[in-house]
Amino acid sequence: MSTEIDLSQYLNAFLEETKEHLQAFTQALIDLEDADEERAVEVLNAAFRAAHTVKGMSASMDFMNMEHLCHSMEDLMDELRSGSRGVTPELIDMLLECSTKLEELTICIEDNGNDDIDVSEVLSELDKVKGNGEGETAEDKPEKKEKADKDEGKSKQDSEKKVESEEGKGKTYEINISVNKSCDFKGVRSFLALKTLAEIGKIVKTVPSQEDIENEKFGFKFKVILVTEISDDEIKDALASVADLEKVEISGEAVEVEAEVAEQEKEQKKKDLKSEVAKSKDKGKEAAVKSVRINIDKLDSVSNLVGELVINKSRLIQIGREHEIEELGSTMAVVERTISDLQYEVTQMRMIPVEHVFNRFPKLVRDLYRAQGKEVDFILKGKEIELDRTVLDEIVDPIVHLLRNAVDHGIELPEGREKAGKNRKGRIALAAKRETGHVTISVEDDGKGMDPDILREKAVSKGLLLTDEVAKLSDEDAFKLIFMPGFSTAEKTTAVSGRGVGMEVVKTRVEALGGFVDIQSEMGNGTKMVLKLPLTTAIIQALLIDVCNKTYAIPLSNVREIISVLKNDIKTIQGATVITLRGSILPLVMVQSLFGLFGNDNNGGHNHKDKFVVVVVERSEGRIGLVVDTALEQQEIVVKPPDEHMQGATGLGGFTILGDGCVVPILDIASLTLA
Amino acid sequence: MAKVLVVDDAAFMRMMVKNILGANGHEIVGEAENGVQGLEKYAQLKPDLVTMDIVMPELDGIEATKEIIRSHPDARIVMCTAVGQQAKVLEAMKAGAKGYIIKPFQAPKVLEEIKKVLGS
DSSP: OOOOOOGGGGHHHHHHHHHHHHHHHHHHHHHHHHOOHHHHHHHHHHHHHHHHHHHHHHHHTTOHHHHHHHHHHHHHHHHHHHTSSOOOHHHHHHHHHHHHHHHHHHHHHHHHSSOOOOOHHHHHHHHHHHTTOOSSOTTHHHHHHHHHHHHHHHHHHHHHHHHHHTTOBSEEEEEEEEEOTTOSSHHHHHHHHHHHHHHHSEEEEEESOHHHHHTTOSOSEEEEEEEESSOHHHHHHHHTTSTTEEEEEEEEOOOOOBOOHHHHHHHHHHHHHHHHHHHHTTSOOOOOOOOOOOOHHHHHHHHHHHHHHHHHHHHHHHHHHHTTOHHHHHHHHHHHHHHHHHHHHHHHHTEEETHHHHTTHHHHHHHHHHHTTOOEEEEEEOTTOEEEHHHHHHHHHHHHHHHHHIIIIISOOHHHHHHTTSOSSEEEEEEEEEETTEEEEEEEEOSOOOOHHHHHHHHHHTTSSOHHHHHHSOHHHHHGGGGSTTOOOOOSOBTTTBSOOHHHHHHHHHHHTTOEEEEEEETTTEEEEEEEEESOSSEEEEEEEEETTEEEEEEGGGEEEEEEEEGGGOEEETTEEEEEETTEEEEEEEHHHHTTOOOTTSSOGGGGOSEEEEEEEEETTEEEEEEESEEEEEEEEEOBOOOTTTTTOTTEEEEEEOTTSOEEEEEOGGGOOOO | OOEEEEEOSOHHHHHHHHHHHHTTTOEEEEEESSHHHHHHHHHHHOOSEEEEESSOSSSOHHHHHHHHHHHOTTOOEEEEEETTOHHHHHHHHHTTOOEEEEESOOHHHHHHHHHHHHHO
């Protein structure tokens, strides 16, 4: 028998679940602030449950600081639940502070495997709030009272039955029971022993009384006078089913008494139980959720394997075509369908609702605006929208940054807003939206908006651009200045959200995922930042293009349209090659010159053609056109990350393997430099 | 040995119980993450023993215990509890639970309790 528990194997499960519960806890507290009475009870219970569960888990993992903190929080929440104390913003703050501490502890556990963070300060603050904070846990109080009432009734019943039992039949035994000193809840344990005895006979008397035993008002021994028909050995056997009984001594007097009450009593008990249970029957029933937890790494490798299948599938189809094997073709049609189903399922498995990261933001935003004396209504939309787990993890920091900007730079102080004729309370909305092929996540505020002139000045003063350069920028382009490295409008960092990552990092992160950032802003009316993200990063739709007989892939999520352009339409404005597309300027990138390719005519490629194919792609800075020889076909490709030789090569974002075994580079639209 | 149903809203706790019992020859025949599920699984699986958490959403462990005992008076239910919950545990015992184990779980104690309860 193995009885040792190796805690390390539980660490992942522990961390994951603790994080979930902390989120639920925080959300409940934030909801509590605006909740009406009925809702308050509900969310308090949810918060309590979360703290309670974390307490149990941390105790199991031997993270005692965490356990103490949860325990203390539980006590405070119980005072709130029982109504002995009203909910105030200060108390909510206090509990939120606790949750921050718990998050710190979780991170510490994740990083160092221990919870060695000082929690005494928070604990003493909690104690102060709780008043005495001593003695029995609040949790037991209301129940104990209720129970005492019940017991009173019960002992009356008992004494009535005692009279009856005088007429019972059987032997009378005196049983002395010692409870193990290391036993937890000796009252409960003793109750179990008494219950067992009551099932085999009639308890005439106990010393001390049954209530006292249940309430632990005894040392470690108690005495029972039992009338039963069975032998002392059989009594011992019965008591063997109760753990933690150190010693059972039985002395039988062999006094014959009538004892037919036992059966009646059992019947009565069952009836009581039935009526009690009836109440609980109408509670809501929900379909069972069948789920297993899988490590994301495992899922990744399944995705990769499916990716390999996709590649080999195309290879097989091609072989069938080349050798005109009809049977192979028809079989492959079936295989193809199965593989695409499989691929769909795997992709679905990687999807989780954005809720998982969104839920942590209300607290963050609240902390931010409160610290600055601002007032904000924070609204979450589209929490149920699903995104690839990897994508979701990557965009947490960018979203935090956008929210921080919205509070710090967007929303004005209440007085300022009043002066501007706005509601004192600002409004920030974080919304996720599913669009074809991608998901957008937007952060919108109704603050003061961005001033393009200030941005222009700043770009000049930081030495990023020249005065005449910025003068030419449209307002929309001026907004995009904030993406430039070295252009951070945040002078100070706030304590709450820590150091900002800067808009430049927001852009880089989002683009690394194959997405892009869009800014809409209006002076006085607010700013809207939109992150456009692909649904998944592992297998994507791509457009294959040919440049000088070399094939490249462009993520389809970036492609807007493919147009044909006459040579005469191409103009050069200040050294940049552009065309005019529906009235606006479209900068062009000659893909061949990017990679130093030359066409078969050995004569400078495009220069001798009259017509070009231009693929219009979208990125954070706006649209650009890629000049290519041919647009080949649209295909599903498996993205392989760039290997070490490719890293640092601008314009390449990885590679893929096609059905014929060809290795094809994937263009990284974001990092393409304009000619 | 015994067929066990584990009812707990924390997957972590279920895993812990499962591993302790599983490593010692018991078979975990099912898991449930709230009282309602627990009732359904009990009716469906008829396990020899149930480990039942007390604080759970939907239907707590005490109500679930009462309900199971109502339809299956011989059910063997062991409550999983934390320090400071005497009153709740007592309530559960009165409702018909046969034993209790205390978090943090100590394997020898858990196994002893299970053995005792199964022996009854």
